[in-house]
Amino acid sequence: MPKSPPKSPSRSAASTQPPNLSGAQIRQTFLDFYAERGHQVLPSASLVPEDPTVLLTIAGMLPFKPIFLGQRAAEFPRATSSQKCIRTNDIENVGRTARHHTFFEMLGNFSFGDYFKEKAIVWAWELSTEVFKLPPERLVVSVFREDDEAFAIWRDQIGIPEARIKRMDEKDNFWQSGPTGPCGPCSEIYYDFHPERGDDHIDLEDDTRFIEFYNLVFMQYNQDAEGNLTPLSAQNIDTGMGLERMAQILQRVPNNYETDLIFPIIQTAAQIAGLDYSACDEKTKTSLKVIGDHVRAVTHLIADGVNASNLGRGYVLRRLIRRVVRHGRLIGIEQPFITQVAESAIALAEAAYPNLRQREKAIKTELALEESRFLETLERGEKLLADIIAKLPAKGQISGQDAFTLYDTYGFPLELTQEIAEEAGLTVNTDGFEVEMEKQRDRARAAHETIDLTVQGSLDTLAENLHETSFLGYTQPQAEAEVKLVLVQGKPVDTAAAGTDVQVILDQTPFYAESGGQVGDRGVLLGEAGLRVRVQDVQKDGAIFVHFGTVEAGTLKTGDRLTAQIDLACRRRAQANHTATHLLQAALKKLIDENIGQQGSMVAFDRLRFDYNLARPLTAEEIQQIEDQVNTWIAEAHAADVSIMPLATAKAKGATAMFGEKYADEVRVIDFPGVSMELCGGTHVSNTAEIGLFKIISETGVSAGVRRIEAVAGPAVLEYLNLRDRVVRDLGDRFKAKPEEIPDRITALQDELKTTHKELAALKAELAIAQSDQLIDQAEALGDFKILVAEMPNADADALKTAAERLLQKLGEGAVFLGSAPAADKVALVAAFSPAVNQKGLQAGKLIGAIAKLCGGGGGGRPNFAQAGGRDPSKLTEALTEARSQIHAALG
Incomplete structure (x- = not known):
């Protein structure tokens, strides 16, 4: 309770101007306020949650889920934190509205069966009005429509006029974790940007006037499968204040993006693009806001151990990176730029989150690799779009599904597809695109964005x-x-x-x-x-x-x-493979990079798999060195020392922990002195000699910046070698050669095959030349030009190319258009035009693309030379006739 009664929010009272606090000051002020009131200050949890039912940490309460469910006792009756969060369910609104984000910080105070509504409300009001000095007359609160207790506290103890206390329904003011489980009413505090409009028409849905910045959840019920509510034995408080929203209010800027938490990142992106943010149109500002928001998100995700992939949280990261690159291209940035912007994000947040600077190398390496790969993907998308356009009739329409594939798979913004389509005289089915987009949103909401505190399995x-x-x-x-x-x-x-x-x-x-x-x-x-x-x-x-x-x-x-x-035999195999992974990691750290860390592993009875962070493949020499080092340690017979100790002690001794893994206060340490010391709960050999042998099977890439080694240890090595021995024996019998002679024999056969291919290509070229020489007499004069349109039976694309180039050289100024049907379902076309023909406005690429459609295909190329293909040989004669007609019309 405050030391003095709360001040009545009388509109006539003079209000103190709110302080213009930085984001860092707001965060610290909030934590200090609740620390002074007996709350334990806790650091932000990782964006990778302990809870396997949730993809990412999407709310400040998530780390306390087991406590709210009664599955774990609270270490402290009260807690406060500033929690990093990621949400992508409304990703399309990022940059378009004043306060939608993928990455944000939630300031929270929590009570685990200690205090309840009265203290939560009184403290929230004291913090808002006396510490942050928000004018009381600018604040409006909402309560659940049936929560008379909260209504009375706001009206009678705080002194808020009834007109500024709004009763809301379940949709807005009743928090539920899922279909069953802990739940309860909530009360929200809104800031009013336009109190001069009066209290007669307060609509809290009007986000041009109101911003909700503090939500107080009163968890007092448990809901069963039938929807029945029963009081919880312990009543809990879960609150959340949006750091970015409070920064917008106190810093007096029009949106969250222009606060000191994000705007420096936006300015960096604008400088790279050669733009002045204040002079940009809204479309450009939206792209800059998306870049600012998403770069914050991806730097924190990578810092917390997430790597880009096509699955789970790795897909979220990849999608965000690609959106950054895409919006960079929309504002004119063609070159790689994301690591420069990331540096701004790291510098901005490293004081509060030191792991950003500690993981700087990993962050920038991952971002650079993903960006370069996506730029290559964009080029492939441009080719796909060209193929789509080539198959459409004049004034046709690109389907919504094709437009969405370009957007989702190749990173093409809809606006870019529309722009290119317009140049070709086409339109885009935007309604169909939105249908596909909504399907993706539904999948994203269902897969990623639900806090379900009840999914714990049938047990x-x-x-x-x-x-x-x-x-x-x-x-x-x-x-x-x-x-x-x-x-x-x-x-x-x-x-x-x-x-x-x-x-x-x-x-x-x-x-x-x-x-x-x-x-x-x-x-x-x-x-x-x-x-x-x-x-x-x-x-x-x-x-x-x-x-x-x-x-x-x-x-x-x-x-x-x-x-x-x-089964002891299976256990011994698993032990051998598990200890081998520890030795493998030690060898990687020793021989390749001491900063290498485990990104995942699999220990089975017959093999092992170890994923680790490295931006490049290992060389064959390095793989051999690693394998030799592990086998040396095995042969040296290092005894295991297994002990239980405090986590802090284990880390002080240098024990290796898996990045992002959550450990208890007491940990199990597996130590092979002088070789490897790791925190691990698995089973291991008592001496490295028990492993026997270690053999690396493969080294591959898993995702950008993550490599994978697959190997075998113990008895599985003998099985692996026996299989390889059988293969070598079989090859020896086939080649009539000793094992050591097989590589040379295969090399000789490969050389022979290459020679045969070259000879065949030369024969095809000679045949094409011979065929083309026979066609020269079919050329016709058309003014100052010579025109040749003809079929070369059974010639493939390479032969047509050779023939067309030779014929044009012989004809001089003119046009050559050749076609062939080298297979029952294949058409090949080629066009070669001289410079004078191009000056007449006739371009090989455009002409051949249109002609190929007649054969059920497409293609294109340069103005002077182009190739195309098709699937309907029955239309070849018609296609050549049309080509002749169009050439005559252009040159006649």
């Missing part, structure tokens, strides 16, 4: 009555255990007969559950009366281990006492 409701599974597998290959739960197709059963696929939960287990990239153990569950359950996999649901298997004999019952026994 959630049952897990409340289960204790976490005790894992014994680090030291025991088998253990006695009690069956706590049996599931068939996700539903609990009392018994399961032979032949039934089951999921079994035990009180304790030696089976390792899949995690950290390592597969789950295999083995058997053995019980009385011949009971035998074959376990094929083990997964985790929180701290509960779920054994997936099949009842092979007997009947499995809840409450059974049985023996859980892992």
Whole structure:
């Protein structure tokens, strides 16, 4: 509670002018305010959330999800934070409205069963009016229509006139995490840019007058599947103040983009484009705003360990980068530029987020690679658009689906497609484009942007009555255990007969559950009366281990006492491969780059996969050096030292942690002294000598800046080598050669094949010349020009090209147009024109594109030379006749 009663927002009272605070000052002021009121200040969580059901961190409350669900006890009764967030559900509005963003910061204060509505409202008002000094007469609040308690607090304790307290329905003022789960009414505070318009016509949907900057959520209910609300045992507070929105208000600028949080990035982009932002039209300003917003987003995403790809959060990153490049081209930037703008974003935010500067190299490398690749993609898109246009009749229309493919796959803005189409006398089906765009928005909303706090798997409701599974597998290959739960197709059963696929939960287990990239153990569950359950996999649901298997004999019952026994041969293989990944990472750091870090891994029984950050492929020599180093460490027989210690201690000792991974306060450290020390919960060999051998199978690229090594270790190496040996023996028998002679034999055959191809090409060229010499007599005079339009039977595109160039050389000033049907479903066309013909306005590229349509194809080229293809040989004669007619008309 404030020390003095809240001031009444009387319009007659003189109001203090709000301070013009920087974004950094607003952030710190908010955190300090709540720290003084007993809130623990917490750093922003990563944009990559711990919650596997959510793609990206999209709200300030997301890191506290387990607390709100009652799955984890709160370490502090009160907390406050400034949380980085990413949302892309309204990406098309970015830059077009005053306050839509993909990246934004949410200032929040949270109570976990401590205080509730009264303190949340009083403190929010005190912060807004007494600290940020917003004039009370400029503030309007909303409450849920049935929340009389909040209404009364605002009216009676804060003193806001009823006319400026708006009751809203569920859509606006009732927060729900999903169809079920914690929920409750909320109250929002709006800033009024035009209080002079009075209180008679307050419409909070009018974003030209009002901006909602602070949302207070009162989580007081639990909603069941039927929509029934029951009070929660603990009432929680979840608030969010938009940093960018408060900056717009206090810095007195017309939109969030012109605040000091974003505008310096926009200015950098404008300078690169040679533009003065203040003098730009709205279309250009929109592109600059998109660049400013998206560059903030991509720098933070990469800093938090996201790499561009075509899946999941990697696709979000790639899409944002491509939009930056696309909008750069719209404002005239043709050269690579995104790393320059990223430097501005890093410099602007590094004080609050030091990891941006720490990850500067990774950020700029990823951005440069993605930008260069996308520029190449744009060139391919331009060729595709040319093909689309070539197939359309005069005054035709590019379909909405084609326009959207160009936009979504090749990065073509709709405006660019329309511009090019207009030059060709065509239009674009924009309605069809919008239909495809809306389909994509629906997919994006469904896939990425829902905070669902209830999706925890079918075991959630049952897990409340289960204790976490005790894992014994680090030291025991088998253990006695009690069956706590049996599931068939996700539903609990009392018994399961032979032949039934089951999921079994035990009180304790030696089976390792899949995690950290390592597969789950295999083995058997053995019980009385011949009971035998074959376990094929083990997964985790929180701290509960779920054994997936099949009842092979007997009947499995809840409450059974049985023996859980892992397959030791499989475990040893997994251990060998897992330890090998640790040695592999150590070798990469030692031999290639000490900044290399794990980006992902897979440890199976028969192989291993290790993804790491590196902007280039490894050379063959480097791969051999890495393999030799790992095998040297194996042969040196380094013993493992496994220990549990505080996370801070492990990091101080130099233990390697996976970037972006979340660790508990106590961590397990796998140390092979002098070689490798990592935080890891997986199973490992006790001595590197147990691995035996290590062999790299391949090294490939996964995405920009991420490489992948696939390898085998232990017994799998022998299997791999045996397979290769069989292949070599078979090749030796085929070539009648010793293994060491096979490469030379293959090289000789390749050279022979190349020679044959060259000879064949030479023969085809000679044939084309001979055929062309026979056609020269068909040339006709047309004024000062000589014209030859003819068919060369069975000639391919290369032969036509050779013939056309030779014929034009012989004819002098003139035009040559040749056609052929080298296959039953293929047409080849070529046009070669002299400079004087071009001066008459006749261009080979334009003519051949139109003629090729008659044969069901398309093509183009330069004014003096062009080639095209088609699919309908029956139209070849018609096409040549039309070509002759158009040449005569142009030159006659």
